[in-house]
Amino acid sequence: MSLFDTVWHKWLHKPYTLHCTVDSGSGAAVVLLHGIGASSESWNRLSLELAETPCRVLAFDLLGFGDSPKPDWMEYSVDDHARAVIAALDRRRLRTPAILVGHSMGALIAVHVARLRPDLVRHLILYEAPLYVGLPNSRRYVKRRDLYFNIYNQVIESGELALSSRQIMRKLVQRFSGFIISEDTWLSFTRSLQNTIIKQTTLDDVKQLGMPIDIVYGKLDMLVIRGAPKKIFGTEASHVTTHTITEMHVVSRRASVFLAGVIRDALAVG
Secondary structure, eight states: OOHHIIIIIIISOOOOOOOEEEEEEOSSEEEEEOOTTOOGGGGHHHHHHTTTSSSEEEEEOOTTSTTSOOOTTOOOOHHHHHHHHHHHHHHHTOSSOEEEEEETHHHHHHHHHHHHOGGGEEEEEEESOOOOTTOOOOHHHHHHHHHHHHHHHHHHHGGGSOHHHHHHHHHHHHHHHOOOOOGGGHHHHHHHIIIIIISOOHHHHHHHOOSOEEEEEETTOSSSOOOOHHHHHOTTOTTEEEEEESOOSSOOHHHHHHHHHHHHHHHHHO
């Protein structure tokens, strides 16, 4: 780690500059935040779907992924991720609040951005949000959550293994989840898994936010716990609308078409 990195980022807590792969169009901003073990390239299909829509589409590589910085000293908490996104949006000097679209972990980060800087966000669209903490205390929810946490913790604990063992674990993770993880993103992946996905307050945050929120679930998604909206979000969450599509934990063409429609509806509200 360079002296500049130590002083400017670690000691003074200045956010890193995220790599921006898409900044196209004009009008209201639509910001795309990818999931864990992915990059902004996962939004390529959705960007194409929005090409004729009058809006400004921005897609960033999150901290530790894609071509963004990958500091080995960072915890990769939801706060770390959100502050990097906020800094990226501030640098782009958005004229009006944006629509934030998050997939998987990106959905959790989008919610935290809205909590920290509600002035930056007019609408949240959360696709395949892995909400695990704060769910109703029913046997069904608890068993699913404990199963996921057990698997995730095994992945995290494998971080201390030798390179060959980590390679085997990465292949298992990719087969189970579809995430593409390389050796240079393994640290940010495991720490994000621990400090953003397992240690989360997202559901409580959603209930406290005031802007409209669309949550999109996939019927075939094995990584997300679904349930009756009123049970999960409470009867007071009138700002939350849920949708269900036939999809797994991926941003497929089908999902991109559906999300583009939700985004257009949000843009039309003004």
